[in-house]
Amino acid sequence: MPGETVSRARYERAVKARAEAEALLEQKSRALWEANKALREQAEALEEAVRSRTEELERARAEAEAANDAKSGFLAVISHEIRTPMNAILGMAAGLEESGLPPDQQEMAQVILSSGRVLLDLLNDVLDLSKIEAGRMEMEMRPFDLRAFAAEERALFSEMAASRGLAFSVEVMADKALVVSDPTRLRQVLSNLLSNAFKFTREGAVAVLLTVRDGQLQMRVTDSGPGVPEAHRPRLFQAFSQGDASVTRTHGGTGLGLAISRRFCRLLGGDLVYEHVPGGGACFVATVALGAAPVADRRIDRAEGFKAEQVLRARRWRVLVAEDSETNQKVLRLVLKPFDLDLRMVTDGAQAVALRKTRAFDLVLMDVNMPVMDGLVAAAAIRAWEAGTGAPRVPIMALTANVMTHQVSDYATQGIDAHVGKPFRREELVQGMARLLKCPG
Amino acid sequence: MKGIVFTELLAMAEGVVGEAGVDEVLDGLALASGGAYSRVGNYPCSELLAIVSALAARTGVPAEDLQRRFGAWMHARFTQLYPGFFAAKDGPLHMLESIETEVHVEVRKLYPDAELPRFETSWQGEALRMCYVSPRPLVSFCEGLIHACGAHYGTPLRVDVTRVSDGEAVFDVSLER
Numbered sequence: 140m141p142g143e144t145v146s147r148a149r150y151e152r153a154v155k156a157r158a159e160a161e162a163l164l165e166q167k168s169r170a171l172w173e174a175n176k177a178l179r180e181q182a183e184a185l186e187e188a189v190r191s192r193t194e195e196l197e198r199a200r201a202e203a204e205a206a207n208d209a210k211s212g213f214l215a216v217i218s219h220e221i222r223t224p225m226n227a228i229l230g231m232a233a234g235l236e237e238s239g240l241p242p243d244q245q246e247m248a249q250v251i252l253s254s255g256r257v258l259l260d261l262l263n264d265v266l267d268l269s270k271i272e273a274g275r276m277e278m279e280m281r282p283f284d285l286r287a288f289a290a291e292e293r294a295l296f297s298e299m300a301a302s303r304g305l306a307f308s309v310e311v312m313a314d315k316a317l318v319v320s321d322p323t324r325l326r327q328v329l330s331n332l333l334s335n336a337f338k339f340t341r342e343g344a345v346a347v348l349l350t351v352r353d354g355q356l357q358m359r360v361t362d363s364g365p366g367v368p369e370a371h372r373p374r375l376f377q378a379f380s381q382g383d384a385s386v387t388r389t390h391g392g393t394g395l396g397l398a399i400s401r402r403f404c405r406l407l408g409g410d411l412v413y414e415h416v417p418g419g420g421a422c423f424v425a426t427v428a429l430g431a432a433p434v435a436d437r438r439i440d441r442a443e444g445f446k447a448e449q450v451l452r453a454r455r456w457r458v459l460v461a462e463d464s465e466t467n468q469k470v471l472r473l474v475l476k477p478f479d480l481d482l483r484m485v486t487d488g489a490q491a492v493a494l495r496k497t498r499a500f501d502l503v504l505m506d507v508n509m510p511v512m513d514g515l516v517a518a519a520a521i522r523a524w525e526a527g528t529g530a531p532r533v534p535i536m537a538l539t540a541n542v543m544t545h546q547v548s549d550y551a552t553q554g555i556d557a558h559v560g561k562p563f564r565r566e567e568l569v570q571g572m573a574r575l576l577k578c579p580g
Numbered sequence: 581m582k583g584i585v586f587t588e589l590l591a592m593a594e595g596v597v598g599e600a601g602v603d604e605v606l607d608g609l610a611l612a613s614g615g616a617y618s619r620v621g622n623y624p625c626s627e628l629l630a631i632v633s634a635l636a637a638r639t640g641v642p643a644e645d646l647q648r649r650f651g652a653w654m655h656a657r658f659t660q661l662y663p664g665f666f667a668a669k670d671g672p673l674h675m676l677e678s679i680e681t682e683v684h685v686e687v688r689k690l691y692p693d694a695e696l697p698r699f700e701t702s703w704q705g706e707a708l709r710m711c712y713v714s715p716r717p718l719v720s721f722c723e724g725l726i727h728a729c730g731a732h733y734g735t736p737l738r739v740d741v742t743r744v745s746d747g748e749a750v751f752d753v754s755l756e757r
Contacts, residue, residue: 146603155616163620 207272214269218262222540223464225262226562229255230470233565259562264395267327268378271402278406280430283322285356286311289349292326296333296345303337306344313351319430320356324403328411331396332360332423339421340364351429355409358425366421367413375413376401400425447566447573451478456501456576460484461491461517462538463509467561471504474565486510488517495521500533502575505555507539514539515553522554534575538563581625581716582694585654586617589628592653593635605634622693625716644720651724652731659732672729672737673708676753677701697722697747707754717746726753 145153232255236248270276293309300307329347336345343363350357367375378398401411408428416422458475462468463486472482483500485491489512491505503521507514518535525532537550540561550558559571593602606615611627632650636643659666665683669675680699687694697714712722723741730737736756743749 146600148607149599149603152606152614152616155614156618156621159616160618160620163618 211269211273211275214265218266218269219540221262222259222561223467225255225259226540227464227466227470229259229562230473231466234470234473234476261395264399267399268395271399271406276402276406278321278324280319280321282317282319284316285313285318285349285351286316288322288326289347292329292333292347295330296337299337300345303340305337305340305342307346308344309347309349311349313349315351318351318356320407320427321403324407325356325358325427328400328403328425329358329360331400332358332425335396335423336360336362336364336421343420354429356427356429359422360425361416361420361422363420366416366419372413376411447570448478450573450576451480451569453576455479455481457481457499458483458502458504458572459491459494459498459500459533460504461486461488461509461514462504462506463487464506467506474563474568478569488512488514488520491517492520492524495533496524499531502572503533503535504572505535505537507537507550515550515555518550518554536571536575581623581628582619582691583617583621583623584619584657585628586623586631587619588654588657589631589650590617592650593631597635597638601638605631605638609634629717647718647720648724648727651721651726652728654721655725655728655732666732672726672733672735673753673755675729675733676710676726677708704752707752710751710753712747712749712751714747719743719746719749722749722751726751730756 229252232248232252236245236252240248267276289309289311293307297307333345333347340362341364345360345362348357348359348361350359376397378395397411404411404425404427409426411423411425414422414424456478458480460468460471460482462471462484465486468484475482483494483498485494487509488505491503492512495503503518505514505518509517512520514537518537521533521535524530534556535554537555537558538561539558557571557575559568590602593605597605609615609627609630611630613621613623613627617623632643632646635641636646639646665678666675669678676699680701684696684699687696695715697712697716697718700711700713702709702711710726712719719741723739726739727737738754738756740752741749742752
């Protein structure tokens with residue numbers, strides 16, 4: 140058959156084409172291998188880059204966290220350092236105001252006092268915020284009387300309402316008066332909402348409605364002011380942010396109140412939101428989850444303030460005061476002046492321990508940060524001496540600008556019975572002292 | 581130009597002039613490749629044109645007709661080699677429309693050095709206008725390929741060709757009614 144033989148030329152062409160194809164194949168295989176190798180190397184380089192970027196990010200994150208910790212620590216230290224002289228300033232100003240000054244000087248003293256309180260509020264806000272940000276804000280859940288709570292808030296703001304000619308109501312809708320939450324924080328939230336409401340309302344009314352339902356407390360604050368313009372609502376709860384610069388000019392404030400209030404509410408298992416009211420005016424609704432109420436605890440003493448003063452007047456109590464700052468000693472004397480007390484002042488812990496060993500006292504007021512021997516060591520030494528000699532246990536109250544809750548709980552293990560933070564209000568100090576004097580040990 | 585074009589051209593030529601005829605044609609041309617083509621190689625287009633001319637002279641069939649027949653032959657090969665492209669289209673016009681935007685895109689991925697013609701398409705009512713631009717004078721080859729595409733889908737096509745130059749033409753393609 141003619142197909143069975145091929146020409147020499149055809150055969151050579153076929154061979155040549157095959158050789159060419161094979162050379163090409165080899166070349167392509169080589170190129171493929173090279174490309175593969177390059178790809179592998181690139182993948183390794185990429186992995187290395189990712190590794191080093193991750194390390195860098197990790198380092199940057201650690202640095203940022205350290206910086207943030209340093210910031211929180213700095214704020215805590217600064218607030219502590221400022222609280223101590225503030226104690227003296229407010230105490231002295233209060234004393235000055237009560238010292239029978241001519242009217243113009245009286246007014247000056249009042250300005251010092253009110254400005255000092257504003258400064259203290261600001262300081263507290265900054266400290267609160269730094270504690271929240273550091274995750275160290277501790278809530279103190281305890282039972283309290285919601286009606287008494289409402290009454291106190293009403294009393295606090297009724298004068299302001301009257302002076303501005305505004306109607307003001309505080310209503311409570313609850314089956315039981317006794318609820319469990321952190322009343323200090325709740326008071327901060329409600330006071331903040333109320334002072335905002337009064338700040339912005341020129342005429343009409345401010346109303347508070349406290350409702351307990353389904354294990355939740357709702358605090359609804361409404362006013363007949365201009366309300367919050369829609370454009371400002373998104374930034375309402377951001378720290379250091381106010382409606383606009385004119386708000387700061389006309390109404391003052393730092394723009395921390397709502398940010399802190401919302402965070403408190405969230406820490407207490409709820410939230411703080413702005414509700415639009417169709418007819419105008421502002422409405423803020425704070426909710427918190429309530430804890431389970433203990434059945435037995437009914438020791439809510441509404442007249443405690445009055446009774447405390449009675450306790451302090453009952454006799455000439457022997458009080459040992461360890462306080463290194465001369466100014467703060469003066470403040471204490473001034474604050475306690477209305478009561479006829481036998482005050483013994485020493486300036487460090489070692490002196491306090493020595494004096495306690497030679498004399499009997501009804502109460503010890505102990506500063507914490509003191510030279511020579513600090514208050515905690517002194518308290519522990521007094522407790523050890525009492526245990527060794529069988530002497531009666533004297534109540535010890537710490538006076539300190541350290542206000543972290545966990546620090547306070549440390550005090551209890553040192554033999555300290557109670558604590559009042561500086562700067563203190565007279566009622567606070569007096570109530571604390573009265574409690575210890577009523578039930579010594 | 582890709583070797584497959586040459587191996588396919590010779591396969592078609594064998595059917596027309598026989599093995600010996602093809603050998604004679606190749607031997608009679610002074611080709612740089614010596615007429616030894618493999619599917620995976622690359623060869624100059626001038627060799628293709630030389631072979632087509634020699635075949636035309638030997639058979640008496642005009643070179644343009646040979647190009648058209650070769651276009652149809654290549655289309656048949658494409659449908660065997662790459663059936664996916666054809667199955668995805670519902671008719672010849674959509675298939676032709678996708679040459680530039682889909683087929684050539686895939687070809688470039690496999691052969692970055694491939695020198696492909698351009699087919700810019702636009703719709704003229706129900707007709708497809710294809711503007712062909714190539715450095716190679718293969719207008720008739722394209723015409724054969726377009727007709728074969730219609731045949732593949734069982735829909736004969738009417739193709740009006742307007743030649744602009746050797747490597748440039750406008751094909752107005754519509755369904756034959």
